[in-house]
Amino acid sequence: MADLTLEDIAKQAGVSRSTVSRVVNNHPNVSDKVRKRVLEVIESTGYHPNIAARTLASQRSMMIGLVVPRSVSSFFTDPYLPHLTQGIAKRCNQHNYTLGLFLVGTKEDEEKILPRVSRSGLFDGVLVQAGHRGDQVIDRLVQSTIPLVMVGRPFNPEGISYIDVDNIEGAFKAVDHLIQLGYQRIGTITGITKSTVGVDRLEGYRKALTERGRVVDDTLVEEGVFTEEGGYHAMQRLLPAKPDAIFAASDIMAVGAIRAAQEADLRIPDDIAFVGFDDIPLANHRYPKLTTIRQPVYQFGFSAVETLIDLIENGKEPTRHVMMGTELIIRDTCGASRRK
Amino acid sequence: MADLTLEDIAKQAGVSRSTVSRVVNNHPNVSDKVRKRVLEVIESTGYHPNIAARTLASQRSMMIGLVVPRSVSSFFTDPYLPHLTQGIAKRCNQHNYTLGLFLVGTKEDEEKILPRVSRSGLFDGVLVQAGHRGDQVIDRLVQSTIPLVMVGRPFNPEGISYIDVDNIEGAFKAVDHLIQLGYQRIGTITGITKSTVGVDRLEGYRKALTERGRVVDDTLVEEGVFTEEGGYHAMQRLLPAKPDAIFAASDIMAVGAIRAAQEADLRIPDDIAFVGFDDIPLANHRYPKLTTIRQPVYQFGFSAVETLIDLIENGKEPTRHVMMGTELIIRDTCGASRRK
DNA sequence: AAAATTTGTGGGAGCGCTCTCAATAATCAG
DNA sequence: CTGATTATTGAGAGCGCTCCCACAAATTTT
Numbered sequence: 003m004a005d006l007t008l009e010d011i012a013k014q015a016g017v018s019r020s021t022v023s024r025v026v027n028n029h030p031n032v033s034d035k036v037r038k039r040v041l042e043v044i045e046s047t048g049y050h051p052n053i054a055a056r057t058l059a060s061q062r063s064m065m066i067g068l069v070v071p072r073s074v075s076s077f078f079t080d081p082y083l084p085h086l087t088q089g090i091a092k093r094c095n096q097h098n099y100t101l102g103l104f105l106v107g108t109k110e111d112e113e114k115i116l117p118r119v120s121r122s123g124l125f126d127g128v129l130v131q132a133g134h135r136g137d138q139v140i141d142r143l144v145q146s147t148i149p150l151v152m153v154g155r156p157f158n159p160e161g162i163s164y165i166d167v168d169n170i171e172g173a174f175k176a177v178d179h180l181i182q183l184g185y186q187r188i189g190t191i192t193g194i195t196k197s198t199v200g201v202d203r204l205e206g207y208r209k210a211l212t213e214r215g216r217v218v219d220d221t222l223v224e225e226g227v228f229t230e231e232g233g234y235h236a237m238q239r240l241l242p243a244k245p246d247a248i249f250a251a252s253d254i255m256a257v258g259a260i261r262a263a264q265e266a267d268l269r270i271p272d273d274i275a276f277v278g279f280d281d282i283p284l285a286n287h288r289y290p291k292l293t294t295i296r297q298p299v300y301q302f303g304f305s306a307v308e309t310l311i312d313l314i315e316n317g318k319e320p321t322r323h324v325m326m327g328t329e330l331i332i333r334d335t336c337g338a339s340r341r342k
Numbered sequence: 343m344a345d346l347t348l349e350d351i352a353k354q355a356g357v358s359r360s361t362v363s364r365v366v367n368n369h370p371n372v373s374d375k376v377r378k379r380v381l382e383v384i385e386s387t388g389y390h391p392n393i394a395a396r397t398l399a400s401q402r403s404m405m406i407g408l409v410v411p412r413s414v415s416s417f418f419t420d421p422y423l424p425h426l427t428q429g430i431a432k433r434c435n436q437h438n439y440t441l442g443l444f445l446v447g448t449k450e451d452e453e454k455i456l457p458r459v460s461r462s463g464l465f466d467g468v469l470v471q472a473g474h475r476g477d478q479v480i481d482r483l484v485q486s487t488i489p490l491v492m493v494g495r496p497f498n499p500e501g502i503s504y505i506d507v508d509n510i511e512g513a514f515k516a517v518d519h520l521i522q523l524g525y526q527r528i529g530t531i532t533g534i535t536k537s538t539v540g541v542d543r544l545e546g547y548r549k550a551l552t553e554r555g556r557v558v559d560d561t562l563v564e565e566g567v568f569t570e571e572g573g574y575h576a577m578q579r580l581l582p583a584k585p586d587a588i589f590a591a592s593d594i595m596a597v598g599a600i601r602a603a604q605e606a607d608l609r610i611p612d613d614i615a616f617v618g619f620d621d622i623p624l625a626n627h628r629y630p631k632l633t634t635i636r637q638p639v640y641q642f643g644f645s646a647v648e649t650l651i652d653l654i655e656n657g658k659e660p661t662r663h664v665m666m667g668t669e670l671i672i673r674d675t676c677g678a679s680r681r682k
Numbered sequence: 683a684a685a686a687t688t689t690g691t692g693g694g695a696g697c698g699c700t701c702t703c704a705a706t707a708a709t710c711a712g
Numbered sequence: 713c714t715g716a717t718t719a720t721t722g723a724g725a726g727c728g729c730t731c732c733c734a735c736a737a738a739t740t741t742t
Contacts, residue, residue: 007728018692023730031690050461054403055728057394057699065442078424079623085418091445095454103408103443105431114435121390123698124440178383230627261629283419284624287570290600345700358722363700371720395698398727463728688739693732700727708719 006049011029016042027050034103056122066094066310067102067125071140072112073133073196077105081231081282082299083131086153089303090129097311099126100301106139109339120146123332127314132156134166134196149318153302153311155198161311162327165324169199171250172295172328173206176277179330180247181214183338185275189222189245191236200225203251203279219243226255233258234308243265246274247336253285253294260292260335283333293336294298296329346389355383366391389392395608397464407442407465407649411480412452413536416443419569420594421622422639426493429643430469434576437651438449439466448477455479459488467654469646472496472504475534489658491650495538503653505645505664509539512635512668513546513589516617519633519670520587521554523678525615529562529585531576531595540565543591543619559583566595573598581606586614587676593618593625593634600632600675611677621671633676636669 008026012019017036024032025040032040057063068090077083087103091195094101103124104115119128120143130143132154143150144162152164180188190207193200204223211218221243226232233255240248241262249292250256256278260270268274270290278285281296309322332338348366352359358378364372365380372380383389397403408430410417417423427443434441440464444455459468460483470483472494483490484502484583520528530547544563551558559620561583566572573595580588581602590596596618600610608614610630618625621636649662672678 008730009728019729020692021690024691027730033690036690038625048461049594050457052398052728053458053462054397055462055697056470056730058392058398058726059728060697061403061697061730068443077428078421081418081421081424084421084424087444088417088447091443092451094445095444095451098454100458102405103427103431103441104435105428106430107435111432111435114438117390118393118440121388122393124393168430230623248632254740258627259626264629283570287598287601289604350735359699361703361720362720362722376720392698395727396700398729399698399700401700401727503688662695684742686739686741688737689738690737691735694733695730695732697730698727700725701725702725704721704723705716708717710715710717712714712716 006050008046010042011043011047011049014047015040033278044096050058061123063100063124063126064098065100065125065308066101066314067103067104067119067128069115069119069128069130069139069143070106071131071133071137072106073137074131076228076254079174081284082252082253082280085299086303086306088130089300090307091303092300093286093304093307097307098333099307099311112139112195113153116142120148121142125150127310129153129310131197132186134194149310149313151306151313151322153306155202157198159323161321163309163318163322165200165302165309165326166301167297167328168208169202169324170206171204171327172279172297173251174207174210175328175330176249176279176295177207177210179336180249180275181210181216181337183247183336184276185247187219187222187243187245188216188247188249189224189240189243191233191240191248191250191259192223193226193228193232193251193255200228200251207249226251228252228255230254230258230261234262237262247276248274249277249279251279251291253282256292256294256335257284257288271335275337276335278335285331286333290334293333293338294331296331298326298328302326348391351380351383351389353389354387355380355432386574396554401463403464403466404438405440405442405465406647406654407444407459408443409459409468409483411456411471411473411477412446412447413477416568416594420592420620421624422430422592422620423528425639426471426643426646429640430647431643431646432640433647437647439647439651444568446679452479456482458493459483460488460624467491467650469493469650474534474539476536486498487495489650489653491646491653491662493646495542497538499662499663503649503658503662505642505666506538507637507666507668508545509542509668510549512637513543513672514550515546515668516589516619516635517550518554519551519672519676520589520617520677523587523615524588524677527559527562527583527585528556528587528589529580529583530562531573531580531588531590531599532563532565533568533572533595535565535590540591547589558607563631566598566621567593568592570594570598570601574602577602588614589617589619591619593620593632595624596632596634596675597624597628612677616673616675616679618675625671626673630674633678634671635672635680636671638666642666 226236566576
């Protein structure tokens with residue numbers, strides 16, 4: 003069954019290997035009669051071309067790799083990556099590409115994964131999730147010659163194609179919303195500023211305050227890692243500065259921050275308001291419901307795959323940059339309904 | 343760089359292609375002198391073997407596929423699968439296997455994925471997450487000749503290797519814990535009973551009650567899908583029966599159930615106690631903290647990969663069944679500390 | 683009606699590797 | 713020191729496919 007070859011099909015259909023190949027690959031210049039006959043044989047035998055042979059002969063594997071660098075540690079604590087992966091897998095399948103998954107956990111993983119991804123010829127291209135500044139995996143992958151698209155903007159984007167969400171604009175919307183609601187001491191829990199996401203969302207925060215004539219008070223800015231604990235601890239550090247509203251750079255951090263606020267007996271949103279970023283399912287499944295900035299993660303995956311395939315099939319120049327928009331989702335934690 | 347071949351290395355090292363192949367594959371019977379020389383050339387050129395060619399010649403791809411069927415819809419709402427995937431990816435890498443990811447979303451996905459996984463020769467084996475009874479993907483994959491390991495017990499396990507967590511025992515522990523704490527009206531929110539997980543956890547619930555001389559009251563049993571909403575709605579249906587404790591078949595459902603209880607102004611654990619299943623990170627990051635049954639998801643992934651590789655390398659007979667244990671994690675929602 | 687073009691089909695040379703087998707070199711026993 | 717054994721190396725035949733080229737058949741042009 004699995005060991006049928008083109009030759010076998012050719013023999014059964016009474017044609018040559020070449021003709022069967024043409025039929026399988028939908029090439030023109032095959033008469034309808036022959037095509038039909040070959041198709042019937044293929045159908046009845048359950049033949050499926052051997053991918054390794056095809057890859058070797060055509061120098062195209064129809065496989066792309068998704069590499070998640072070591073500095074992206076939150077593969078399963080934050081739904082972002084699973085969601086993204088799902089979008090990527092979906093689109094790959096639609097384009098008949100197979101997806102290889104590489105989660106880099108350790109230095110050893112890195113040493114094994116890198117050559118396999120970039121020099122084994124197994125992958126036509128690679129998608130890399132952006133991580134921290136100076137992450138080895140990213141740098142080394144970028145230096146290789148394999149077509150590559152980054153998911154998230156790298157610090158040094160020269161010559162690199164990437165897709166990104168407009169984090170500055172998203173953060174701006176979140177903070178501006180809080181300003182419009184009349185909050186006076188708006189703090190922020192930034193993500194790791196070793197990542198462009200962290201940097202950009204902080205910049206959006208700053209920009210909103212500045213454009214509305216506010217002064218940025220550094221005692222209201224705390225950095226955290228992108229996890230629940232990160233938000234929790236950052237909030238604890240922020241509490242003495244008595245903020246009346248917080249923009250957290252991710253929903254997961256917002257959840258942690260809210261926990262810290264609740265433990266300090268603050269009511270939400272009466273004593274302190276929150277806006278997150280991401281719109282993870284949990285945001286709508288907790289009490290009180292989280293006001294947040296929605297980013298189109300699934301479409302992000304789609305777009306990444308499209309961009310990469312375009313790169314693979316139409317050459318690496320010029321580099322492509324895709325920027326996606328965000329949306330403010332107003333729920334309970336910002337206190338909008340109360341202040342109306 | 344990527345287009346170096348064995349032949350090139352052989353020429354540079356002044357030996358034959360065969361010898362270089364032996365060195366690359368760590369075969370014995372190569373003199374130290376020659377091996378060293380070849381290794382140096384490989385090192386200095388950055389040569390990496392072409393995987394497609396190797397696969398074609400050796401009939402082994404060193405790739406395994408992970409297939410998540412359509413009936414497992416919760417790829418990103420529940421951290422279970424991401425966590426499992428991480429364990430699988432880790433172990434694959436340690437064994438120098440590459441992981442292909444297939445998330446089946448639609449019927450069309452299924453038609454494309456199945457032949458590619460089972461008949462293209464690209465994969466040496468496949469891991470399949472268990473889903474609902476009668477899921478086409480599972481049935482069809484099982485019928486193919488490719489080495490296969492199910493993650494989670496299938497309904498019809500004859501001739502199928504699988505690994506599973508002891509769900510009956512886990513549920514038993516959870517419910518027995520509630521019984522020991524003196525709760526009288528212990529209800530359960532079962533998962534979908536079209537899955538063995540759902541069935542087994544319900545059985546553990548029944549077994550615990552029966553063994554402790556209790557009667558199973560069907561008005562205290564509600565089925566839900568394995569999501570937050572599933573738990574929420576099931577809890578709403580359960581409320582009129584006035585349970586004083588609930589065993590939810592997953593943490594995510596427990597979270598939803600707690601939300602429903604809180605909306606009904608019940609205090610936890612004073613008015614109603616909860617025990618979940620899974621021990622997802624959130625269980626420890628919410629207030630009150632969730633008492634739950636921990637299953638070793640990461641090790642689950644490890645074990646699945648080990649079992650599959652064993653199958654690939656040592657033949658398909660006999661079928662392997664691996665059962666993993668669980669652990670009761672006592673936190674706040676069961677009221678244990680209060681009742682001490 | 684012959685020549686030129688346009689299909690449609692088959693043959694053959696790889697793609698880069700593995701693996702068996704034969705050949706040679708090195709080692710050993712008697 | 714010779715014949716036998718063993719360690720080391722090379723040659724060659726594929727693995728199953730693609731793709732270029734040549735040829736034959738059908739169609740069009742002059």
